[in-house]
Amino acid sequence: MTSFPFAIVGLDLDGTLLDTxxxxxxxxxxxxxxxxxxxxxxxxxxxxxxxxxxxxxxxxxxxxxxxxxxxxxxxxxxxxxxxxxNIAVLTRPFPHALDALDRLAAMGVRLAIVTNKLESLARQVLEELDLTRRFAAIIGGDTMGPGKGKPSRIPIDAMIERCGGGRAAFVGDSIYDIRAAHAAGLPAIACSFGFLMQPIEELEADAIIHGFDTLIPTLERLA
The missing domain is CATH 1.10.150.240 (Putative phosphatase; domain 2)
Known part of the structure; x- marks a missing residue:
């Protein structure tokens, strides 16, 4: 068992884990x-x-x-x-992202992707970057059916179920991410380095990170 306060950490893909x-x-x-x-x-x-x-x-x-x-x-x-x-010509993980994932995995945290990207494309880009194996669940915008992507809570609930249940948090860069997490009753962390559609303060996230090097202490504070 891990002493880390969250059993599951979910992440958006575009503008959160990856600079696509x-x-x-x-x-x-x-x-x-x-x-x-x-x-x-x-x-x-x-x-x-x-x-x-x-x-x-x-x-x-x-x-x-x-x-x-x-x-x-x-x-x-x-x-x-x-x-x-041409899915991975320029696409790369954001700085320190893989280090944060490694540290979370080492503490027994189950990791997941919930994106509005088509699941097939999400899996393709993760595979080309050799990241697929890191995630217990990969849920795309079409995985749960038409109209059931974020900001619906449906894919967040599915993430928790597919990861085996437990206390979860979600990390994203858009209003879709924050609303979906909150609708499912999860704390939400916003990434200031993401593809922001509006000032980050307007997302009303529970916390803001300016880089993945602060993700783990931010999760600990949220708990």
């Missing part, structure tokens, strides 16, 4: 270019990340002139095909 912004921006820009739209910078794309590929694409199209649902259908396929083929 370069590869996601490239995929979005591929879709925008194919529609004759101007491309966007990585910094412009970052606030669009977190709600899934279609949400990101819709925001990118809105920023460059708008579109119909039919156009989104076509362009989403182009975006996903490009992203799947």
């Amino acid at each position: 912004s370069g590869d996601l921006a490239a995929a979005l820009n591929h879709a925008l270019s194919s529609a004759g739209r101007p491309t966007l910078s990585v910094e412009q794309v970052k606030p669009m990340i977190g709600g899934g590929a279609r949400h990101m694409l819709a925001q990118g199209m809105a920023a460059t002139g708008g579109c119909t649902e039919a156009e989104l259908d076509v362009l989403q396929r182009r975006l996903l095909d490009h992203y799947q083929a």
Whole structure:
């Protein structure tokens, strides 16, 4: 048994564990270019990340002139095909993330990913970065069914069940993460280094970290 106060620590993927912004921006820009739209910078794309590929694409199209649902259908396929083929070109874990995961695992904490990314893509990027084995559960935006991604509590509840139960906390960078964790009754930690859609204070997280080197002491304080 571990003396650590949490048996399970769940993490969002994009903007929390991994800096996927370069590869996601490239995929979005591929879709925008194919529609004759101007491309966007990585910094412009970052606030669009977190709600899934279609949400990101819709925001990118809105920023460059708008579109119909039919156009989104076509362009989403182009975006996903490009992203799947180039999923880990620039993507890397954030600094100190793997050290924190190693320390948590050494204390017997079970780790999980809950993301609004399609589960297949989440598993692909984790596999290409040799990270899959670290996680007891990997839940994507489509895992629990349509409309059951974050901010619903459903994937958080599933995370706890798949990890065998116990006291849990969640770490993320978006309002979707914090609301999902709170809806499930979990303390939520916000990452200031993530792909923020709004000032981090507005997320109303229970704590804020500015790097993974402070995650474990922050979890201990939350307990």
